[in-house]
Amino acid sequence: MHLTMLYRGPLASCDYDCAYCPFAKRRDSTQQLRADRAALQRFTGWVGENTSDELSVLFTPWGEGLVRSWYREAMVSLSRMPHVRRVAIQTNLSCRLTWIADCDLDTVAFWVTYHPTQVTQDRFLSKCAELTRLGARFSVGMVGVPENLTGARDLREALPDSIYLWVNAADGHSYTDEQAAEWQAVDPLFHYSRHAHVSKGQPCRTGDTVISVLGDGTVRRCHFVPQTIGNLYDDSFRAALKPRPCPLSTCDCHIGYVHLEPTGLYDVFTGGVLERIPTSPGAQQRTLLPLIEG
Template sequence: MDHQAKDHLTILYRGPLASCDYACPYCPFAKRRDTPDQLRADRAALERFTEWVSCQDHPISVLFTPWGEGLVRSWYRRALTELSHVPHVERVAIQTNLSHRVSWTSDADLNRLALWATYHPGEVPYDRFLGKCRELAERGVRYSVGIVGKPDHLDAARRLRDDLPTGTYLWVNAAEGHVYDDAEAASWTDIDPLFPVSRNPHPSRGLACRTGETVVSVDGAGTVRRCHFVPAVLGNLYDGSFRDALMPRPCPLGKCDCHIGYVHLVSLGLYDTFAGGVLERIPALLDRP
C-alpha cells in the first residue's frame, strides 16, 4: 500500500505523561504526579515520535492529547515548535489548560501551530486565563477555547463568551453523564452554536469513520490504533507495520461521545464544519464566532 504512505496522515499522540497541575473533580488525572523516571520516559518517547514525523516524506498533522498537562514540560513546547517548522507538517496542535507561559510560541511557525485550550473554573483565576487568551490573540496564535458544560459553569461560560477576543471560538463539551433538558441545552447553545453536536453520544457502530484509514492514534511505544477508544492494534509506527493496516473500516463501538473521536465520523459531516481547523476545533464559519 505504498500509495497510502504518501497520503495525508493525522496522528493523535498520547505518550506516558499523566501528571497535571490542576485538580478538576471530573478528571482522574487531577493533581497526579509523574516520577522523574516517568518524566524521562515520556520525554524520550516524545523525542522519538518528533524525529519520526520529521523524517517522513508525506503530509502529516499531529494533535497531542496528553492525559496530563504537556505544555508545562519543556519537551512538549520544543516538540510543537520543531514540528511547526517541518515543511510536510500541515498542523501541529495540543490540548492544554494554558497554565504555562505562552511566550514560547514566538519561536514557532504560526501558520502551522494551534492550541486547543480548556478553561477550568475553580482551578485558575478567571482574569489569568482570559489574559492568556488575549496574549495568544495578540501574538497571532491560532487557538480555540472550551469549557465543560456543567450546570455550575454556565455563568462563567457566558462571561467568557462576552470577554474573549473577537473571533475566538468557545466550544462547550457536554458533561459526562449529565442529561440536558431542552432549556439547559438551549442555554449552552446560545454560547456554542455547535453544542447540539456534543449534547448526546453519537451512535457509531457500523458507520464509516476516517480513523484507521487517514487518522490513527499512537502511544509512547509507537503502538498504532485506529483511535484512542478502540483497543485493537494496527501495528507499530516505527517499524512501519501499521501502514498495511490502513484502510476504510466501520466503527466497532456502539457509541462515540468524545469530540476527538466523533469528529472523524463521515456521517456527521464535521470535516466541512471544521474545515481547516479539525484538530484545534475551530469551525470554518459561525454566525457568532
C-alpha cells in the same frame, strides 16, 4: 498521503485538580517523566524523517503537556517542518507563552480549556490575549457542568467574536431541552456534544487517514478502539490503513466523532479540525442537528 496522528505518551500528571478529571494533581515520577520525554523525542524524530507524507499532529496528553519543556520543544520543532500541515495540543494554558514566538504560526495551534475552579477568568483571559498578540490560532472551551454556565456566559462576552468558545457535555450528565438550550446559546455547536453519536457500522476516517499513536509506537485506529493495527516505528501500521466502519456502539468524545463521516463536522471545521476551530466565526451559527445521535 496526508495522515492525521493523535499522539498520547505516558504523561499522566497535571498541575490542576478539577473535580471532573481523574488525573487531577497526579504526579509522575522522575522515571515516568524521563520515559515520556524519550517517547516524545522519538516520535518527533520519526515525523522529521518521514518527509514523503504530509502529516498533522494533535497531542492529547492525559495530563498537562505544555508545563513540560519537551512538549514546547516538540511544538516548535514540528511546526517548522515543511511537511507538517498542523501541530496542535490540548492544554489548560497554564504555562508561559513566550516560546510560541519561535513556532511557525501558520502551522501551530491550540485547543485551550478553561477550568474556572483553577484559574481566575481575568488571568485566563490575559493568556488568551497573549495568544492573540502572538498571532496564534486557538479555540477556547469549557466542560458543561451546571456550575460553569454563568462563567461560560461571561467568558463568551469577554472573548472576541472571532474566538470560538466550545462546550463539552459533561460525562455522565444528561441535559433537559431547556438546559441544553442555555448551553447552545453559548456554543451553537453544543448539540453535537450533548448526545453520544450512534457509530456502529458507520464510516469513520480513523484507521484510514487518522490514527492514534501511543508512546511506544503502538498504533490504533483511534483512542477509543483498543485493537492494535501496527506499530509506527517498524512501519507495520501502513498495511492496515484502509476505510473501515466504527466497531463501537457509540462515540461521545469530540476527538473521536469529529472523524465520523455522517456528522459532517469536517465541513464545519475545515482547516481547523485538530484545534476545533470552525471554518469561520459564521460557521458557529450553523444549526444542523447531528445526523446520528443516541
